[in-house]
Each structure stands twice: as C-alpha cells, then as structure tokens.
Amino acid sequence: MTTEGLTPPPFDATTEWLRGEGESADVVLSSRVRLARNIAGHPFVIKAGRKHRQRTLELCRERVLHAGLATRVAWYELHRAPHLERALLVERHLISKQLSKGRASCGGPEDPRGVAVGLPDERLSIMVNEEDHLRIQVIRSGLALTEAWTEIDQADDRIESGLDYAYSPRFGYLTACPTNVGTGMRMSVMLHLPGLRLTGDIEKVKRAAADMCLAVRGFFGEGSEAVGDLYQLSNQTTLGKPETAILHDLERVIVPRIVEYERQSRRELLARRRVGVEDQVMRAWGLLTHARLLSTEESMQALSLARLGVQAGLLRDRAGATPDIRAINQLLLLVQPAHLQRAVGRELDQDQRRVARATLTRTRLAGG
Amino acid sequence: MTTEGLTPPPFDATTEWLRGEGESADVVLSSRVRLARNIAGHPFVIKAGRKHRQRTLELCRERVLHAGLATRVAWYELHRAPHLERALLVERHLISKQLSKGRASCGGPEDPRGVAVGLPDERLSIMVNEEDHLRIQVIRSGLALTEAWTEIDQADDRIESGLDYAYSPRFGYLTACPTNVGTGMRMSVMLHLPGLRLTGDIEKVKRAAADMCLAVRGFFGEGSEAVGDLYQLSNQTTLGKPETAILHDLERVIVPRIVEYERQSRRELLARRRVGVEDQVMRAWGLLTHARLLSTEESMQALSLARLGVQAGLLRDRAGATPDIRAINQLLLLVQPAHLQRAVGRELDQDQRRVARATLTRTRLAGG
Numbered sequence: 138m139t140t141e142g143l144t145p146p147p148f149d150a151t152t153e154w155l156r157g158e159g160e161s162a163d164v165v166l167s168s169r170v171r172l173a174r175n176i177a178g179h180p181f182v183i184k185a186g187r188k189h190r191q192r193t194l195e196l197c198r199e200r201v202l203h204a205g206l207a208t209r210v211a212w213y214e215l216h217r218a219p220h221l222e223r224a225l226l227v228e229r230h231l232i233s234k235q236l237s238k239g240r241a242s243c244g245g246p247e248d249p250r251g252v253a254v255g256l257p258d259e260r261l262s263i264m265v266n267e268e269d270h271l272r273i274q275v276i277r278s279g280l281a282l283t284e285a286w287t288e289i290d291q292a293d294d295r296i297e298s299g300l301d302y303a304y305s306p307r308f309g310y311l312t313a314c315p316t317n318v319g320t321g322m323r324m325s326v327m328l329h330l331p332g333l334r335l336t337g338d339i340e341k342v343k344r345a346a347a348d349m350c351l352a353v354r355g356f357f358g359e360g361s362e363a364v365g366d367l368y369q370l371s372n373q374t375t376l377g378k379p380e381t382a383i384l385h386d387l388e389r390v391i392v393p394r395i396v397e398y399e400r401q402s403r404r405e406l407l408a409r410r411r412v413g414v415e416d417q418v419m420r421a422w423g424l425l426t427h428a429r430l431l432s433t434e435e436s437m438q439a440l441s442l443a444r445l446g447v448q449a450g451l452l453r454d455r456a457g458a459t460p461d462i463r464a465i466n467q468l469l470l471l472v473q474p475a476h477l478q479r480a481v482g483r484e485l486d487q488d489q490r491r492v493a494r495a496t497l498t499r500t501r502l503a504g505g
Numbered sequence: 506m507t508t509e510g511l512t513p514p515p516f517d518a519t520t521e522w523l524r525g526e527g528e529s530a531d532v533v534l535s536s537r538v539r540l541a542r543n544i545a546g547h548p549f550v551i552k553a554g555r556k557h558r559q560r561t562l563e564l565c566r567e568r569v570l571h572a573g574l575a576t577r578v579a580w581y582e583l584h585r586a587p588h589l590e591r592a593l594l595v596e597r598h599l600i601s602k603q604l605s606k607g608r609a610s611c612g613g614p615e616d617p618r619g620v621a622v623g624l625p626d627e628r629l630s631i632m633v634n635e636e637d638h639l640r641i642q643v644i645r646s647g648l649a650l651t652e653a654w655t656e657i658d659q660a661d662d663r664i665e666s667g668l669d670y671a672y673s674p675r676f677g678y679l680t681a682c683p684t685n686v687g688t689g690m691r692m693s694v695m696l697h698l699p700g701l702r703l704t705g706d707i708e709k710v711k712r713a714a715a716d717m718c719l720a721v722r723g724f725f726g727e728g729s730e731a732v733g734d735l736y737q738l739s740n741q742t743t744l745g746k747p748e749t750a751i752l753h754d755l756e757r758v759i760v761p762r763i764v765e766y767e768r769q770s771r772r773e774l775l776a777r778r779r780v781g782v783e784d785q786v787m788r789a790w791g792l793l794t795h796a797r798l799l800s801t802e803e804s805m806q807a808l809s810l811a812r813l814g815v816q817a818g819l820l821r822d823r824a825g826a827t828p829d830i831r832a833i834n835q836l837l838l839l840v841q842p843a844h845l846q847r848a849v850g851r852e853l854d855q856d857q858r859r860v861a862r863a864t865l866t867r868t869r870l871a872g873g
Contacts, residue, residue, distance in 0.1 A: 412860060416797035423795030429784035455823065492780060 152229065153258040154327075155466040159279020163448045164396045166327040166367065166466070168388075169230075170285040171274040172293055173312045173321040175303040181313040182240075182266050190266050191249045196300070197265040198251060204295040206263075207255030215239070215250045221484065224475035226252060227357070230276065231259060234357070236267040261292060268313045269321075271296070280396070282324055282388040286380065309376070316373070320380050325371030326392055327356070331445040332402030334366050335414065342395060349391065350374055356437075356469075365437030365469060366445075370395070403449055418446035422460075426502055431495040436472045440465055443502075454502075464501055471497060520597065521626040522695075523834040527647020531816045532764045534695040534735065534834070535644050536756075537598075538653040540661055541680045541689035542639040543671040549681040550608075550634050558634050559617045564668070565633040566619060572663040574631075575623030583607070583618045589852065592843035594620060595725075598644065599627060602725070604635040629660060636681045637689075639664070648764070650692055650756040654748065677744070684741070688748050693739030694760055695724070699813040700770030702734050703782065710763060717759065718742055724805075724837075733805030733837060738763070771817055786814035790828075794870055799863040804840045808833055811870075822870075832869055839865060 154167035175181060179193050202210055215223055215236065223237040232252050239248030248266070255261035264272040273296070275289040303311040310321035317323070333339040346353050356367040370392070372383050406414045421442035424435075443465050446452030454460050470476055477493045478485050485493055522535035543549060547561050570578055583591055583604065591605040600620050607616030616634070623629035632640040641664070643657040671679040678689035685691070701707040714721050724735040738760070740751050774782050789810035792803075811833050814820030822828050838844055845861045846853050853861055 412797055416863070419795040419797055420792060423791030424788060427787040427791030429780055429787055495784070 152467075152470065153260045154230070154276040154278050155463065155470060156278040157462040157466045159277065159281050161393070161396045162279040164329055164399045165280040165392065166329050167276050167278055168281045168285050169274060169276045169325045169327070170282065170289045171272055171323050172289060173269040173310065173317045173323075174271040174273065174293070174296070175311060175313070176270050177301040177303045179270065182268060182270060183313050187243055187249065190243060193270050194249045194251060194265055197263075197271055198253070200296055200300045201253040201263050201265070201271075204292070204299065206253070206292050206295060207261055209256040211254045211256050213252050213254070215252065216244075216247050220246075221475055221478055225479055226254075228470060228473040228475050229259065230357075231262045231274075232264055233267055233272075236264050260288070263292075263296075269317070280326065280388060280392055282326070282384055282392075286324075286384050317375050319376035320378075320383070322375060322380050322383070323371055324383060324387055325369050326387070328368045328370055328392075328395060328399070329366055329441065329444060330368055330395075330399050331366040331441050332399050332406055335406055335417075336402045338398070338402060339368075342398065346370060346391075351391070364434050365441040367437075367441070367469075403445070407449055407451075414445075414449070415451045418442050418449075418451045422446065422452060422502075425498050427499070428495045430491040431472070431498060432491060433472055433474065433494070436494055436498055437469060440468050440472070460502060468498055468501055471501070520835075520838065521628045522598070522644040522646050523831065523838060524646040525830040525834045527645065527649050529761070529764045530647040532697055532767045533648040533760065534697050535646055536649045536653050537642060537644045537693045537695070538650065538657045539640055539642040539691050540657060541637040541678065541685045541691075542641065542661070542664070543679060543681070544638050545669040545671045547638065550636060550638060551681050555611055555617065558611060561638050562617045562619055562633055565631075565639055566621070568664055568668050569621040569631050569633070569639075572660070572667060574621070574660050574663060575629055577624040579622045579624055581620050581622070583620065584612075584615050588614075589843055589846055593847055596838060596841040596843050597627065598725075599630045599642075600632055601635055601640075604632050628656070631660075631664075637685070648694065648756060648760055650694070650752055650760075654692075654752050685743050687744035688746075688751070690743060690748050690751070691739055692751060692755055693737050694755070696736045696738055696760075696763060696767070697734055697809065697812060698736055698763075698767050699734040699809050700767050700774055703774055703785075704770045706766070706770060707736075710766065714738060714759075719759070732802050733809040735805075735809070735837070771813070775817055775819075782813075782817070783819050786810050786817075786819050790814065790820060790870075793866050795867070796863045798859040799840070799866060800859060801840055801842065801862070804862055804866055805837060808836050808840070828870060836866055836869055839869070 176193060176196060179185070180189055182190065182193070185193065198212060202212060213222070213226065215232070216239065223232070226232045227234055227237045231254055236250055236252070239245045239250060250266035252265065253263040260275055260277060262274050273289055273292055275285040275292070277285045305311055309319040312318050312321050330339055330342070333342055343353050350373045352371050352373055354369040354371070355363040356365060356369070372387060374383065421439035424439050425443060443452060443460065444462065447459055447462050447465065452460060471480065472494050474490055477490050477497065480497060481493050544561060544564060547553070548557055550558065550561070553561065566580060570580060581590070581594065583600070584607065591600070594600045595602055595605045599622055604618055604620070607613045607618060618634035620633065621631040628643055628645060630642050632642070641657055641660055643653040643660070645653045673679055677687040680686050680689050698707055698710070701710055711721050718741045720739050720741055722737040722739070723731040724733060724737070740755060742751065789807035792807050793811060811820060811828065812830065815827055815830050815833065818827070820828060839848065840862050842858055845858050845865065848865060849861050
C-alpha cells in the first residue's frame with residue numbers, strides 16, 4: 138500500500154463505474170453503497186469548531202491510510218486543493234458538492250476536510266468531515282450492489298478495527314442527520330432510461346419509486362437535474378430494516394423491474410417507431426461528431442442517445458463498427474467543466490469550454 | 506431538332522441553373538428572363554373558352570416545335586400529364602403552379618395547356634396557355650442576365666417569325682395582366698443570402714429592393730416563402746423602360762451591390778464569429794449525412810449552410826476534400842416532394858418522403 142500526496146487523480150483514469158460492464162449494464166450504469174460513520178467521543182461535524190474538525194480529520198486520515206483498504210490510496214486535503222481539483226473530484230462522484238465547498242461557518246474553502254480515494258479504479262472513496270466524520274463509498278459498474286456491499290462492509294470493518302464508531306445498541310450507528318441513523322447506509326443505482334423518456338413512461342417510474350420511499354435524483358445526486366436520461370435511484374430508509382433486506386429489495390426486486398420496463402420500452406420503440414428512434418440516434422451521433430460548440434446538457438443528451446443507439450444495435454460508425462460504449466460512457470464525465478479544463482490544462486470560460494467540449498467529443502468519437 | 510412526346514424529363518438531369526458556375530455563382534444561383542406574349546386575333550387566355558384555348562395551344566405547339574429553338578425540344582401536354590409529372594415540372598421551375606393546376610373555369614386539370622422544354626439542359630422553356638398564350642423563359646447559372654436576354658431575344662424572334670404577336674405601337678406587347686404590358690419582360694435572379702440572414706441585414710436588403718420597385722420572393726416565386734436562404738429578386742416595371750435599361754440596372758448595378766453586401770457579411774461573420782458559423786455549418790453537414798428523417802424545409806436550410814460552408818472554405822468531408830457544390834445545389838431540387846417520388850419510382854406519403862429525403866441526401870453526400 139502506498140499513500141499519495143496532493144496529486145490530483147488522472148483526469149481520464151479508467152474509472153470503474155464507467156466501464157459499462159456487469160449485470161444489466163445496458164440500463165444500470167453503476168451501483169453505489171455509502172456508509173455514514175462518526176467517531177465516538179467527538180462532536181458531530183456540524184457541532185464541531187475548527188479545532189475539533191482538524192482533530193477528526195487527522196484521526197480519520199491516519200486510519201484510512203493505514204487500514205489496508207486498497208493497493209494504493211490517494212489522500213486529498215480539500216482545504217489545500219485548488220477549486221478546479223475539487224470540482225474534478227465532484228464530477229468524478231468522489232466527493233459531494235457540500236464537501237467541495239466546505240462549511241461556511243468554518244471558513245468555507247479553509248474548512249479542514251479531505252477525501253481518500255482507492256486507486257487506480259476509484260471504486261472506494263472516503264470523505265472526511267462531510268456531514269459525518271466519515272462517508273465511505275463504493276461504486277461499481279452495472280448492477281452490483283451485493284459486490285459493492287461486500288466491499289464496503291470489509292472496508293468498514295477494517296476502519297472500525299482501529300477507530301471507535303459512535304454506535305447505540307438501540308438505534309445503531311449514530312449520524313449527524315436523523316435520516317441516516319441506524320444502518321447509516323444508502324444504496325443507489327445510476328439508471329440510464331432513454332426508452333422510458335421517449336415513451337413518456339418515465340413519470341410512472343418516478344411516481345412508483347416515490348411510493349416505495351425511493352428517491353429519484355439526477356446525475357449529480359441531491360438537487361441535480363436529470364440530464365442525459367440518467368437517474369439516480371436510492372433508498373431512503375436507514376432505520377429498522379437490515380442492510381441485507383434493503384439490498385435484496387433493491388437489487389433483486391425493484392431495479393430488475395425497472396430494467397425490464399426500460400428494456401420493454403426500447404423493444405416497443407424499435408418495433409413501432411424504429412425509424413424515428415434511429416433518426417434521433419443518428420442525429421445525435423452527427424452532432425457529436427460534427428459540432429464545433431457544445432453545451433454540457435446538449436452533449437449529455439446526445440451521448441444518451443448514442444448509448445441507446447449502441448445498445449439497440451442502431452448505431453454504426455463510418456467503418457461499419459459499433460462505437461465503443463466505454464468511450465461514450467467516459468464522455469459523460471469528460472464533457473463536465475472541470476474535466477474539460479483539466480484536459481486542456483488551463484482555466485476556460487464558458488465559451489471556451491463549449492469549443493473544448495466539441496473538440497474533445499469529436500476526437501474521442503473519431504471513428505464515427 | 507427532334508421532338509419528344511410525353512416522356513417526363515429525367516428527374517436528375519444536369520439542369521443548367523444548378524451548375525453552380527458563372528459570374529458571382531457564390532451568391533447568384535441563377536438568372537432568369539421571361540417574356541409574356543400573345544397571339545394577335547385570339548382572345549387572351551383568361552377570356553377564352555375551352556375551344557379557343559385548344560386552338561391557341563395547337564398554334565403555339567406547332568410553332569415552338571418547329572422554330573429551331575434547341576437541339577431537342579420536349580413537349581408536355583399538361584392536361585394529359587399525371588399530377589406527379591406536373592409537380593415535377595413546377596419543382597424544376599419549368600412551369601408555374603398556376604399552369605400545373607389549370608384554370609378552374611376550364612376544367613382545372615382538363616384545361617388545354619402545355620409546355621415546351623429545350624433539352625438536355627432545360628435552359629429554355631415555353632409555357633402555353635398560362636396567363637398569356639406564351640410565356641417564354643430562359644434560366645442560366647450564375648449572374649448571366651445578358652446571356653439569358655440574348656438567348657430569349659433570339660428565341661422570341663424565331664417564334665415571332667411564324668406567329669403574329671399581339672402588339673401595340675403605343676403600349677408595346679399586349680398582355681393579359683396590365684403589369685406585364687410593354688416589354689412583357691421580367692428578369693429575376695435567385696440569390697443565396699445566408700450571410701445577410703445570419704447578420705440580420707437581410708431585412709435591409711428587402712426594404713431597399715422594395716424601394717427600387719423590385720419584388721423579393723422565395724425559391725418558388727410568387728407567394729412562396731424564402732427557404733434555404735434563397736431569394737428571388739425580380740423587376741416589376743415593364744412599361745416605359747426598355748429591356749436593355751432594366752437589364753443594365755439589374756445586372757450591373759443592383760445585383761452586384763447585393764452580391765458585395767452578402768460577401769461582406771460573410772467576411773465579417775468569418776472574422777468575428779468564425780467558430781459560431783463553422784459550428785452551424787458542421788451541424789448542418791452532420792444532419793445531412795446522418796438524419797434518417799428530413800423535412801423539405803429542414804433539408805433546404807441545412808443545404809444552404811453547407812453551400813455557405815463550401816464557399817467560405819469551412820466545410821471538408823471526411824476525406825478532407827471540399828464537397829461538390831453541384832451535388833449540394835442539385836439536392837435543393839431533389840429534396841422536393843415530386844422529385845423524391847420520381848427518384849423512388851412511386852407515390853409516397855409525407856412520412857415516407859421524409860425517409861426518402863434523408864436517404865437520398867445521405868447517399869448523395871456520401872463522401873461526407
């Protein structure tokens with residue numbers, strides 16, 4: 138195990154969750170489990186002053202870097218990281234927007250906080266001093282909640298073996314926000330639902346999810362809009378239901394049902410409106426391979442249709458080959474502002490980003 | 506000279522006015538001169554019953570087929586032609602919509618009427634029993650009003666040598682509508698003005714044209730909308746000004762001024778908004794080479810931008826070559842409904858035409 142310093146992650150690392158592989162990868166982009174944990178005898182982050190935060194930061198950093206969590210673990214002190222690097226970590230889904238900003242009451246960017254990232258695949262990440270002292274997260278490609286759960290459970294045990302978690306025999310793990318008390322666990326899947334959007338049935342799915350106490354959010358989680366037909370579905374219950382029951386319901390009952398519904402929509406679209414769908418897919422491909430200016434939203438919408446096109450066998454590049462789904466998945470990340478700026482190696486204003494986004498997209502999909 | 510029967514013109518003939526050559530061909534798509542003529546001693550078409558019309562039709566047909574007007578002259582009896590063939594002739598700018606329909610008072614489609622077309626380049630056409638007994642037209646590629654005038658003047662002389670035109674020493678040629686009395690001549694140019702549309706200065710040109718008593722119309726003349734940034738500019742005066750004066754004003758003063766204004770707009774756009782213009786051009790090219798469904802209007806708008814792209818040196822196909830301007834020009838015609846149906850050899854409903862239009866466009870621009 139090596140420990141890396143302040144080096145930011147390679148902007149184009151082979152991120153596990155964009156591999157486009159695993160169960161139901163045609164619909165489930167990724168699966169994610171996160172645990173909220175706090176250290177006993179230390180005030181919750183929200184109640185802690187700067188001094189206490191600095192103390193928990195050191196405690197947690199020490200622990201996560203020596204728990205044998207991954208072959209390599211990178212550590213980022215976010216109060217020392219430039220804005221662009223923090224934005225990069227947000228875009229890679231390694232830290233939350235909240236952690237990126239820092240708490241206003243504790244100096245905002247100066248707020249002592251950090252994140253540990255398992256390299257090279259970034260499957261594991263551990264935020265320190267977010268809402269809780271520790272927010273452990275594992276992301277996997279495809280529908281793989283069980284694997285993610287097994288992995289995070291082991292990581293959790295390893296960390297706990299050297300840290301005393303705040304735990305109540307009656308309530309379970311104690312967390313800053315009551316909605317996390319109990320298991321402290323949240324599971325989510327990132328779903329790609331272009332078929333349901335095109336048939337208009339997406340609203341039914343959203344209502345059904347709400348009825349089952351599941352939250353439906355956008356590509357960047359809480360408060361974000363659904364762009365590129367990507368929806369994050371997550372459990373809301375953390376109290377009174379064991380992790381394995383939540384896992385089973387989500388992975389074996391609910392998600393498979395939505396996956397089947399999405400696949401059914403795609404089949405129906407291809408049976409009844411094939412040319413119309415093909416037209417949308419090919420126009421999107423034409424846009425991605427020709428435009429000289431692209432906004433984030435427009436490019437993500439086109440990438441969504443390209444993904445659908447590859448999976449439905451509608452999309453062929455000029456050489457007659459099916460474009461690489463991984464290249465398309467990765468672009469979902471690379472078209473984001475911080476990644477673009479990292480790619481060109483300097484800060485860009487909005488207009489310059491539109492140029493860089495179009496250039497990058499065109500270059501990456503050059504076979505098209 | 507041979508005379509052809511009812512065979513419709515080849516749908517994809519090398520039409521003179523789409524060659525994309527000649528003076529100022531970057532802005533002036535084509536130049537057209539037409540003469541309105543009537544036969545002395547016969548009632549004007551509008552006053553004539555079916556019998557008289559049949560008589561003038563025979564007289565005119567006899568004359569235009571034996572006046573040595575072109576190497577080959579095709580003759581179409583429109584009251585015997587199917588709807589689709591008449592629509593084809595309208596799209597090729599060889600007959601007017603009015604002549605295609607026939608006069609309601611004379612049985613509409615049964616109304617005796619015809620058109621003679623000089624082959625193979627379709628430069629010359631002569632409508633019989635439109636508003637006047639004879640409507641002679643010459644179309645040339647680029648700014649070539651003098652050539653068109655010389656050519657039509659000769660054709661007019663040849664026809665007149667065997668027919669007695671209705672003429673008044675005081676008023677000149679007598680025509681059914683007073684707006685044509687005098688020279689009976691109308692000159693027009695088809696202008697491609699994407700630069701002025703993009704800068705927004707097109708409205709100034711329209712107002713200036715109106716001030717000079719010039720009419721500005723769309724691609725299909727009177728009553729048609731401007732699509733594909735194509736505008737037909739024509740003189741309105743036929744009385745009190747000799748043909749050569751009109752010719753001089755239009756060809757040597759007014760059109761060159763608009764051409765220069767359009768070129769200036771393009772230069773400014775390239776200097777100030779190059780990436781934006783390139784983006785629009787490349788998006789249009791991506792659409793033309795990828796879409797599976799295309800409407801007439803959408804395809805003409807994209808073809809207009811592709812034309813601009815070729816002329817501004819912005820457009821390269823995948824092989825790095827500049828696309829053929831003639832292929833783009835010809836598509837302006839081939840995407841029209843009747844041409845599409847002719848291309849596939851059967852009647853198509855609107856949805857089928859959208860598919861056929863996209864297929865044809867993609868195939869023709871395959872280098873892209």
